[in-house]
Amino acid sequence: MSFDNAYEAINDGAGEDAHWAFGTGFDDPLAGVDRALPAGVPVAELTAYCLMLGDDALVLSQRLAEWCSRAPELEEDVALANIALDLLGQARLLLSRAGEVEGAGRDEDTLAYLRDEHEFRNVRLVEIDCGPGPGGDFASTIARLLVFSSWRLAVFSRLVESADPVLSAVAAKGVKELAYHRDHAAQWTLRLAGGTEYSRERMVAGLARVWPLVGELFDPHPVELALPGVAVDPSLLRPEVDQVLDTVFGAAGLHRPEIAPLSPVAGRTGRDGAHTEALGYLLAEMQYLARSLPGASW
């Protein structure tokens, strides 16, 4: 057997798509999934719930994309971009589902580009500047990713059982991705905390930066409570997520920060469209072109 290059050898016997490095057999995660609205599920709440989970992924994806070409190493640049791409993929499926359930003709692009700040339903944790801008650094980016992916993995593990077949399929796809994101963040938490005195200092500061916004992840929203069997009540996840974080912190010799949560604005948080000032700037940049040329196709 002789091959012109290494990739051919790897794929020997892989059939038709053997000339591609690892095949072209990408699966559509929603192939064969029944998209009809399950009976008895309130439309407005299901739409809002898909927006919540979709916006979390969309906004964090945008934040991670800001690291492109600015990561500490080339390999890390690729890893952060990979995670951002996974999240963008989740956002697309969830926003598409939101638009479809709502039935008002809004697609994923309309929802991403033509909603204002107060219509976004993401938690505030994903929108704050954790670097590479002046609001953070690599350690705070890792701290946020650790908390967020631990929480979201707990949500998606349960969402696999959702009565909505689309949410269930999106979760089944997302679980594998999120397990990878969590692992990546945990690996870096260990390295930064166990690295130099300075890297440890930054890791501790990074956790302190994101910690005030952690509580919001577990506050149940009326939308979640109105969807029994479809949505996940996040207040039930706290012990599990704490256990995961404590395991990582234990291995890294860190402590859970004791910092008071950021208070809601007049009783409203990110889930209700009450955001930090960071989101407006983020959306201005993200939506600029779509706002300038509304109705264009690309």
Add this chain to the structure above:
Amino acid sequence: MSESPRSSWPLYEVFVRGKRGLNHVHVGSLHAPDDEMALRNARDLYTRRNEGVSIWVVPAAAITASSPDEKDPFFAPAADKVYRHPTFYSIPEDVPHL
């Protein structure tokens, strides 16, 4: 900064076995701070996280290569020594996998 980050990120060689591949094949190299991160970086860079592949990473420093200068004496024992090869009998037709 006193030292370049690359100096603490040694070079690793990456070997990957495809989903239906029989053996690990060298696909390239990368830099990583340690073995665990090398494995994860290799997954991102060389497999696009396709399920069912196996990855080996080896610090480049652990590999000993044959020297191109010694090519002739090193590899000569094969081709011109016809008496070393079992070519002097015919293969029976009912032995398919010989």
